[in-house]
Amino acid sequence: MADRLRTRGSVRTAVVWRGVRSILAELASETGREQLDVLDAGxxxxxxxxxxxxxGHRVTVVDASPDSLAALERRAADAGVTERVRSVQGDAASLLDVVTGSSFDLVLLHSVLEVVDDPAAALAGVSATLRPRGAVSVVAANRLAAVLHRAASGRFDEALHALRDPHGRYSPTDPAPRRFVLSELEALLAAADLATVTAHGSRVFADLVPGGSLDADPSAVEALVALEIEASEVPAFRDVATQLHVIARRR
Ligand SMILES: C[S@@+](CC[C@H](N)C(=O)[O-])C[C@H]1O[C@@H](n2cnc3c(N)ncnc32)[C@H](O)[C@@H]1O
Known part of the structure; x- marks a missing residue:
């Protein structure tokens, strides 16, 4: 983890990793199993x-892209964990076509709800892959941050479009079909029988820090991670973070 904390990328994922580690510890304690079954959808x-x-966990990765899966397999081989990583080409919107229902302790659905055709159907599928009281970690783009970031970079038309558009798109041709506010995510999760446990903001400041300022001062990375983690829980900061991170449990 120390190495991960030294890069800008690590700042961007610090809040999500903290939440994932926390739910893994909870699941391990409840199930009495140190090795958990994790599905990483998309x-x-x-x-x-x-x-x-x-x-040490057993991970199944379902992704639509064969190129991404090939890169995953190389990465797993480099890390020496091939035997614990299964890669499956498939659609996150129809997981039960490619994995067994009720067989995972934790499902990650990170940066995928934005692009699937039907988020409600995708979450129903996720829910069906979970063991009873299993958990899901959802990361999704925050519509309000999209408005803020577009405005801050002088793209006022796109910011206004994202503010008015029910899906938070920058324009009718925006490649991300949708972005979310927290209440929408929680309603989608509840409809899939998934009860929210925690909701944090990820990347409150990370995307606003000028490039280079972190490289010049390595201790700044750790200070920014500490700031991100604390701010992620403050509702006003959470609500303008680049991404929303929600952990929910199957009822
Ligand atoms: C933005 S990347 C996120 C990757 C990873 N979850 C992460 O957070 O680093 C989106 C991934 O979702 C995959 N993807 C997009 N639509 C998908 C779908 N319908 N089913 C499965 N995978 C999909 C893409 O191939 C890509 O690997």
């Missing part, structure tokens, strides 16, 4: 799944 190249396998 897991891409393994930024989360490979470190989780390094911690």
């Amino acid at each position: 897991g891409g190249t393994g930024g989360f799944s490979v470190p989780l396998a390094e911690l």
Whole structure:
């Protein structure tokens, strides 16, 4: 973890990792199992799944992109955890086509709800893959941050479009079909029988810090991580963070 804390990338994922580590500890304590079964839906190249396998968990990554899965397999091999990482090409919106229902302790759904055709159907599928009292970690783009960041970079038309658009798109051709506010995410989760346990803001400040300022002062990274973690729990900061991170449990 010390190495991870030295890079800008680590600042961007610090809040999410903290939440994921916390729910893993909770699940391990409740189940009495140190090795948990994790599904990373839309897991891409393994930024989360490979470190989780390094911690000893069994991870299944479902992703639509064969290129991403190939990169994941290389990353898992480099880390020496191939036997704990299973890669499956499939659609996060129809997980039960490719994995067994009620078989995972934790499902990660990070930066995927924005792009699936039907977020409610995708979350219903996620819920069905969880063991009773299993947990889901959802990271999704925050609509209010999109408005703020566009305005701060002088793209006022796009900021206004994102503010007015029910899905928070910058324009009708925005490649991200939707962004969320927290109440929408929680309602979607509840409809899939998933009760919110924690809701944090990820990247409250990380994307506002000028490039280079962190490289010049390594101790600044740790200070920024500490600031991000504390601010992530303050509702006013959470509500303008770049991403929302919600952990929910299957009822
Ligand atoms: C922004 S990346 C996020 C990757 C990873 N979850 C993370 O947080 O680092 C989105 C990933 O979702 C995958 N993806 C997009 N639509 C998908 C779908 N319908 N089913 C499965 N994977 C999908 C993409 O191939 C890509 O790897």
